[in-house]
Amino acid sequence: MNTLLNKLLKPFGSIGLSCILLLFLSLLTWLGTLEQVHMGLFDVQKKYFESLFLVHWAGPIPVPLPGAYLVMCLLFANLFVGGVVRLRRKQANMGILVTHFGILFLLIAGFITLFFSQNGHVTLYEGEESDFYQSYYRSEIILHQDLGDEGVRQITVPEEQFLASEGATLRSDVLPFDIVVDEAMRNARPRQKGPMFTVDVPVVDGAFLQQLPPDESAERNRAALYVSLVNKVDGTRQQGILSTRSRAPWVVDVNGERWAIDLRKERYRLPFSIKLEDFTKDDHPGMGMARSFFSDVTVTEEGAPRQQTISMNEPLRDEGLVIYQTSWGPANARPGDRLFSTMEVVRNPADQYPLYACIIIAAGLVLHFSNRLTRYVRAEGKAA
Amino acid sequence: MKQNPVLRSTLTEDCGSLSQRLPSILLLLPLLLPAACSEPSGQAHEIGEGEVLADGRFPAKRTMAQRFGFASPQTGNMAAAGAQDHGPDFTFELPDGWTELPPSQFRQVNFGVAGSDDTQCYLTVLDGDGGGLAANVNRWRGQMQLEPLDDEALAALPMGELLGSPATVFDATGTFAGMGGEGNAKGSRMIGLLAFTGAKSLFFKIVGPGSVVAAQKASFEGLAASLTDAHAGHNHGPAGAGTMAQANTPAPAAPMPSGADATTGDGLSWDAPQGWQVTAPRPMRLVNYAVGGGDDNQCYISILGGDGGGSLANINRWRQQMGQSTFGVDEFAALDRIPMLDGSALMVEIEGSFTGMGTDALSEALMLGVIRELPERTVFVKMIGDRDALALERDSFLEFCQSIRFADGG
């Protein structure tokens, strides 16, 4: 049994495999860098670095490659088996062992970040307050039911269920209708239909969706949908347009119930509310270049407000969230104009892991190479 | 080669959300995720019952037009969270035999011209100054295989109106090479209107076989005159919440002339003297007047942030433009002052030969300039042109400067 297991594991742990995987990773990193010149970063990340397989086009020639995600999974296995489990336990290898542990830890941190982190932003003008942050890239359908004195019922639908699923039906027991996704567009703009021309998309109440090419900066894509509401009682359909560019939701009365449906950037609740008291942009004297910029905010948690300052390189950490000072605008603001501050909000359980990994790796490397150096010097001494 | 949709294979796009992926991750090695992650269409999704929010407010019911801002005043807060932008929409009177074609990304309104499939007519609206008058006129001339115009000729082009703003009229006959330069249509004619409001640049043009365009010229002009922006004058919130703009250097405090109302702008208002005509606004100028006949004689107001570079420096720059030597501090100290804007402003009068930036030389020129330094910005009023013509306008100029006052809330 042992030898069989050993035989199975041996190729997994071979240095040859390590070299091959490292070569692939290098190739992917290099290609992914060059591709960013004409493909946006977000798309390159998805295609080269978060995928299992991909096809890279070298001019007209298709080159199938493993994605960096797959390579790193294999590297993890290879490192674990070959670099830790099967590493000969001797004095000379202690440093390497520690380093390999560090790298494994780093890879784990990467996996956690990929699957369990969430990021978005909260953008406020001075004086504004918010208790949610929103995604840069993701959208959601939001449904509200008017419950009169009891308030509202709210249902959110993540984009996986509608954005790439034309023809899909969204249903719920509490809804008086089913929602059919007739057409989904990643980036589109609602336009008013003129009387004299035709379009090849449906026109609803004098409006239609003009599809736009995907933007290079992925966060500028504005999704939009054609949906049909199918009455559960009598099967009648009504079609509507949902767009992240809308100013107000689509309100319908069906079977005596009133519902509001809208499409917006995905929102995440903050465990507190944050209010921008003051945003300061401090320029280098005599220049327009910012020396520093920071936001003075009031964070109110369970009724208890407290003042905080968030600046570049000094984020606010609270309740498992980290809030960063990312940018500001409007871009052409003049002195005295009202400014807004954009603060990025990140929830990442592995937030500090890379720091720990770094320390472990550094320690391991220093241990290993100083070991070698002393042995080399001793050998020289013996020879002399 | 952009992404190939067939072969694009991603982990996060086609698979379920965070919570849906979790069980898979825990059960399986991170090596091989089930291929059945992608959702085929026609599937039904249970979206759950959501939650009841006792303090939630139900939104008001709005029409489609209101929801997307078609021809209606804006409602609600245009602030950061979920700000959107949208294009203007236009109304017009379609001439006989003309059809309306679907708009495209650069043709906000698109027309088919009566009796000709080769003829194109459309309106383009761009943000900003779109390259400016010269660049666009000469680009069109290039499309017609014509030589570009120099500044004198450009300034001599006739003026009309487009969407309520003064517009330069373009009319040229040549060989139309098409937008991409691949065509070869001899005897084509292009008529166009170009307007620059500072915030936007507007282009309305018709191009096609010469005979067709000649026949349709009246219709084109009528159509242009009837073209109206359905919602002029509203403003936008921050463009696209949370664009990742890094440390931005704000542009100098150049006011954007509105074009619509010619006697107020940027917190100031003024009275234009008799006979002064508002002309096409230009970048960096709050308002521009043609003075005393002829397009060469102009008077304009511009405002710069801060000290605008300093009064002496600006006066010396003007003096150099007029071919004069620069002032030292003695001459500067001896300058006149006039009352303006609740204070006093420096005034200079310079004769000479004008070779200012980007214009042709004007040999017997007169320049009158006034500089008023305010706490946060500096107001410049400058009149430049033919010496004899402007000598007659000196009093009007002084009246004009003294009529400048703070508008309410300025």
Add this chain to the structure above:
Amino acid sequence: MTLLRWTTLAVMTTALLATLTTPAQATPWQQAPGADAEVEQADDAHDGHSDHSQHMDPPPFRVGPWSEADIANAESLPIQDGGRVKPLHTFASFTLLRYSGKRSVETAAGEKLSPVEWLLDTMFFADRSRDYPVFLVSNLKVLEAMGLDTEGLKPRDRYSFNTLAIDDQGTGINKLFELAREFGMIDPKQRTLVQDQLYSLAGSIDDYNYRLAGSALMLALVPPDTTDPAVDEWTTGNALFGLGMEGKELPAEHDQALRSIIGLSRSAGVADEFSAHLSTLNHTTVALAKARGEYESTELELGYYKAGWIAKSKILFLLGFLVTAILWLRPRNMIAYRLGWVLVAAATAALITAIVYRCVIRGRPPISTLYESVIFVTAFGATVGLVMEWINRQRIGLSAAAIVGVIGVYIASGYEILDKQDTMPSLVAVLDTNFWLATHVTCIAIGYSAGLLSALLGSIYLLGKITGRKKDDPTFYRNLTRMTYGVLAFSVIFSIVGTILGGIWANESWGRFWGWDPKENGALLIVLSQVLILHGRMGGYLREFGINIAAAFSGTVIAFSWWGVNLLGVGLHSYGFTSGISQALWSYYGFQWLLCAAGLYVLMREKRLKAAS
């Protein structure tokens, strides 16, 4: 070496440094312009500038060169420019470098002016200054676009303001500004080379004409008269004048400063009066700056630039390189060896001195700009080379140090000219953190340095093998390989740690540890290539020859990461560079790849011969 020999070495080094430490003198004139100046004065009186009453006679030109006292007072004037306080010497020097591509001006009269002298002439004898050939135009197409006749002109030359100026047809500078405004609206990345050069020339000329020519009124020479650090913007003579015009009462020092500045313009041709005003201005503004604690670093900076440490190091490295080249031909020559040691050690010491000075002046860790990364990498690489030489005395370390040194300082000066700006600029907000600059950036730079040194050693190996030197001395190659590998191992530590630190910094600033940004990818590529070599050796795939080929190749990976990614123009790390860097980079790639290919060929041949026998 024995104590005696080391003492000799130390003494020689000190002597060398001492001779080179004397501050640069203003070039003494062979003859005073004397009679010529008188004739020029007479001409000025009758000069038909214009017939207007409001016209001041241009001041008569200075008699002889600027006095040492005047130069000393001028160059030590503090000025706030680019967001920081610096000596006028720095300002003049970089301004001239930007316009002219070099730090001196040769006038038609045969005078050679230092930047400060040029600036003084420009401010107070502007009419003369406009005739100095200062503006570098390296492309005749630029002049053609301006409408000037380029018949018989050199492809790359310097022109005076007047030569380029307006003429009746509206060509020259007039046309230049018109074009520049048009091109200014094009996205910098989309501009063609000529458009870029036109835009840049227009900027220089506008700056010259608007800010410098005619007076010192437009420069921010006057510190605020309060010690409150919140008030941090300096004023110009012009602004003070404006305040005075409006009837505002100026504080005593400001009033004094203003009078001096105005006095300078007024007394331009009158030597004693002028010097007095200059002296007063100096005392007044220096006192104000000192009170605010803003003068100390200015003084240091003046000393730093006048000592010219980097220039010294350049000469020393060059000499050292030549001597070590001789050493390759005569390896046992002890004179050449010791001389080489002295020169390279002195050069490295000078460079390190420069770096230390800069740290103190700026109050920052050694690297905060690309320029500083070059000199740091050079200094570190040369140091490691010298250390290796100390350990094994094979002459290889010494040569490597000399090569790294000479290439590095030349790249640094070339880059300085291309970049055309103060090499101690103010930093953007995200870089304004000493901790991360000290840790991440320094680690990465050490990684670059050691990695490039390793590539150099590998290249030396390959050159040796290709040219067939020391064929019968395998120990030489074995030792060389040990050095290559050892330095590489050293680099690995810093590359890995530096890269991860970069990620941690990004996490603290932007909320994500790794974003596959080009600069991050570049760093990762270095780590991967170096780790690949380590594992390749461990797995037996890379033997002695292979290690050297791989190490040499990894030099191009480092070059790509350090410079190449900036040329891609994407991501958070893009700076926008000219084609000069691209050319240099591709030349290096070509050279290194060729060398590796040739080495591979020799390796294959060796293997075949071995297999045959």
